[in-house]
Amino acid sequence: DAGVTQSPTHLIKTRGQQVTLRCSPKSGHDTVSWYQQALGQGPQFIFQYYEEEERQRGNFPDRFSGHQFPNYSSELNVNALLLGDSALYLCASRLAGGGEQYFGPGTRLTVT
Amino acid sequence: KNEVEQSPQNLTAQEGEFITINCSYSVGISALHWLQQHPGGGIVSLFMLSSGKKKHGRLIATINIQEKHSSLHITASHPRDSAVYICAVRIGTSGSRLTFGEGTQLTVNP
Numbered sequence: 001d002a003g004v005t006q007s008p009t010h011l012i013k014t015r016g017q018q019v020t021l022r023c024s025p026k027s028g029h030d031t032v033s034w035y036q037q038a039l040g041q042g043p044q045f046i047f048q049y050y051e052e053e054e055r056q057r058g059n060f061p062d063r064f065s066g067h068q069f070p071n072y073s074s075e076l077n078v079n080a081l082l083l084g085d086s087a088l089y090l091c092a093s094r095l096a097g098g099g100e101q102y103f104g105p106g107t108r109l110t111v112t
Numbered sequence: 113k114n115e116v117e118q119s120p121q122n123l124t125a126q127e128g129e130f131i132t133i134n135c136s137y138s139v140g141i142s143a144l145h146w147l148q149q150h151p152g153g154g155i156v157s158l159f160m161l162s163s164g165k166k167k168h169g170r171l172i173a174t175i176n177i178q179e180k181h182s183s184l185h186i187t188a189s190h191p192r193d194s195a196v197y198i199c200a201v202r203i204g205t206s207g208s209r210l211t212f213g214e215g216t217q218l219t220v221n222p
Contacts, residue, residue: 092210
């Protein structure tokens with residue numbers, strides 16, 4: 001049973017570029033959340049997807065957008081990258097009805 | 113003031129010592145999670161609590177809903193326990209959004 005997977009593992013982009021990160025939830029899970037973790041800090045909630053719709057959103061600008069596909073996998077898109085977007089991006093999945101969240105290994109994004 | 117506060121921020125222990133990490137929160141929650149994060153980033157869920165106490169191996173987690181406080185205990189600590197331990201809460205009853213503490217960096221020396 002595969003857990004939560006994310007791709008790519010590492011990514012280097014230049015300011016102003018756009019990036020897409022991908023997440024496949026744990027088998028059987030239908031809800032995906034994305035978090036941003038800056039170095040030395042706790043993760044911050046970006047948004048949550050369920051039934052292919054954004055259900056909750058944290059305090060992030062519109063440059064951060066996402067998508068959920070019918071197979072429950074999800075993408076996080078960030079436009080017009082800033083240096084401050086450099087962080088570890090974590091995906092977590094769970095069942096909508098409740099239960100523990102399972103985290104992926106993260107994607108380390110570096111913006112130069 | 114953060115909604116979730118952890119203490120201590122850093123903790124160094126000798127192998128075999130009993131370790132306690134504390135978490136206090138200021139809002140109503142439906143669940144509290146203890147998570148472990150090793151260098152490189154991956155997060156592992158240790159416990160999810162809504163009341164009482166849970167035990168798994170050498171790890172024990174307790175929560176006091178009235179006092180808005182939780183503790184994570186590690187008995188007979190080992191160098192492989194060295195990691196960042198993070199407390200996270202689900203505020204209210206809707207959604208899966210977690211609010212995280214800043215984490216406690218634990219180093220266990222042999």
